[in-house]
Amino acid sequence: MIQTLKLEKTFGYKYALRGVTLNIGAGEVVALVGPNGAGKSTLLRILATLARPTRGRVAINEIEIPAGAMEARASIGYIGHQTLLYDDLTVAENLRFYARLYALEDMDARIHQVATRVGIARRLDDVVRTLSRGYQQRAALARALLHRPRVYLYDEPYTGLDPDSSTFLDAIFNDGRSEGASVLFSTHDFARGLGMADRALILRGGKIIYDAPRGEWRDADGLSQVYAQRVTA
Amino acid sequence: MTFFRQVAAIVSKDLTRELRTKENLSAMLVFSLLVLIIFNFAFELKGVDLATLGPGVLWVAFSFSGILGLGRSFAAERDQGSLDGILLAPGDRGAIVIGKAIANFIFISMMEAVTLPLFIILFNVSLTWLPLVGYIVLGTIGFAVVGTLLSAIAAATRLREVMLPVLLFPVIVPLLVAAVKITGGALEARPFDEYAGWFNLLVAYDVIFFVVALLSFEYVVEE
Numbered sequence: 001m002i003q004t005l006k007l008e009k010t011f012g013y014k015y016a017l018r019g020v021t022l023n024i025g026a027g028e029v030v031a032l033v034g035p036n037g038a039g040k041s042t043l044l045r046i047l048a049t050l051a052r053p054t055r056g057r058v059a060i061n062e063i064e065i066p067a068g069a070m071e072a073r074a075s076i077g078y079i080g081h082q083t084l085l086y087d088d089l090t091v092a093e094n095l096r097f098y099a100r101l102y103a104l105e106d107m108d109a110r111i112h113q114v115a116t117r118v119g120i121a122r123r124l125d126d127v128v129r130t131l132s133r134g135y136q137q138r139a140a141l142a143r144a145l146l147h148r149p150r151v152y153l154y155d156e157p158y159t160g161l162d163p164d165s166s167t168f169l170d171a172i173f174n175d176g177r178s179e180g181a182s183v184l185f186s187t188h189d190f191a192r193g194l195g196m197a198d199r200a201l202i203l204r205g206g207k208i209i210y211d212a213p214r215g216e217w218r219d220a221d222g223l224s225q226v227y228a229q230r231v232t233a
Numbered sequence: 234m235t236f237f238r239q240v241a242a243i244v245s246k247d248l249t250r251e252l253r254t255k256e257n258l259s260a261m262l263v264f265s266l267l268v269l270i271i272f273n274f275a276f277e278l279k280g281v282d283l284a285t286l287g288p289g290v291l292w293v294a295f296s297f298s299g300i301l302g303l304g305r306s307f308a309a310e311r312d313q314g315s316l317d318g319i320l321l322a323p324g325d326r327g328a329i330v331i332g333k334a335i336a337n338f339i340f341i342s343m344m345e346a347v348t349l350p351l352f353i354i355l356f357n358v359s360l361t362w363l364p365l366v367g368y369i370v371l372g373t374i375g376f377a378v379v380g381t382l383l384s385a386i387a388a389a390t391r392l393r394e395v396m397l398p399v400l401l402f403p404v405i406v407p408l409l410v411a412a413v414k415i416t417g418g419a420l421e422a423r424p425f426d427e428y429a430g431w432f433n434l435l436v437a438y439d440v441i442f443f444v445v446a447l448l449s450f451e452y453v454v455e456e
């Protein structure tokens with residue numbers, strides 16, 4: 001579960017987030033859209049405990065952060081703009097490193113399981129920098145899923161993915177939903193990104209200006225119209 | 234227990250990367266050898282007593298070369314974005330700075346292991362290895378811990394290559410002075426009592442900055 005109450009983040013005098021109140025339940029997949037500079041990445045980074053909120057409350061699985069960040073991080077799977085992998089290590093070495101950071105007991109079995117799930121099992125011994133963007137993103141997915149997170153926070157995960165890899169990502173979201181995980185992801189790609197979303201949020205100028213279940217906007221075209229009215233106009 | 238497993242994971246990862254790329258080690262080694270050779274020629278021409286100036290030269294070589302490796306410690310993590318990956322791990326973030334400091338200590342020690350024999354040859358000094366190596370290790374621990382912490386701060390700035398020396402050298406002045414005095418005492422085979430005060434200062438410095446690094450790292454990397 002993800003909960004925020006009147007969340008604010010400032011950088012100097014500039015507001016990145018203004019009074020964001022949010023509640024994402026277990027098994028819910030939520031898409032976060034908005035123009036560049038709207039605060040999407042900042043929101044995701046605060047929820048992932050990578051940035052500290054200026055004001056307001058944040059809770060991940062009912063653990064208040066930043067106070068309980070040490071504990072909350074165990075249940076967070078985060079994908080950022082970069083893969084968070086080491087280019088000069090192999091995929092297996094990267095995953096083994098993260099498995100040790102998360103103190104996983106069944107390390108090798110879990111690495112193989114996750115690598116198979118994201119379709120990178122055959123590339124485990126390849127050095128990350130030799131992989132295509134799509135495979136690097138799959139490896140990043142494997143890293144983010146390794147410790148069985150209950151909260152998925154993905155910042156523009158569809159960027160650079162080919163259609164096959166995008167389908168993989170949809171399947172990951174679907175699995176997360178059926179396993180009761182809370183999923184929040186940002187996207188600019190309405191056509192590919194909204195297929196799995198149960199709900200959409202539009203963020204503009206650090207404020208949530210639209211928050212509605214799929215029933216209200218139906219599909220990518222429907223949300224594009226709402227977006228055009230509220231953001232582009 | 235998780236803390237120590239995380240420390241071990243970071244040390245192991247940094248060693249694997251460095252042994253594969255050899256970027257930091259080769260730069261540190263070449264630089265330290267150059268420093269020794271330049272000082273050697275400069276002092277010989279002026280007829281300076283090399284045994285007296287030797288400890289200072291040795292620590293200049295260690296610290297100037299070491300800073301090259303320290304500078305890349307967190308800069309490489311920032312550049313690849315992998316710092317976020319390790320910050321996402323559960324538990325105390327102090328494990329990150331301690332793991333990084335241990336890895337840096339190992340790299341700097343490897344550079345010192347090559348530099349010290351060359352120093353003995355170039356500066357024509359005779360030494361008793363055992364206490365001297367112990368003192369160098371003690372100085373290197375403090376240097377690696379402080380350098381790693383300040384490397385994390387410098388890596389977050391635009392002028393990181395400039396910032397690290399500007400931040401680090403004022404802070405390590407007490408360490409360098411103590412290390413030079415102790416090294417000089419050991420090289421001249423003076424009784425330990427004559428430089429015990431400097432030794433105590435070095436030990437206190439190491440302990441204080443170990444605790445400071447452990448407690449402050451969370452705030453250093455915070456956005």
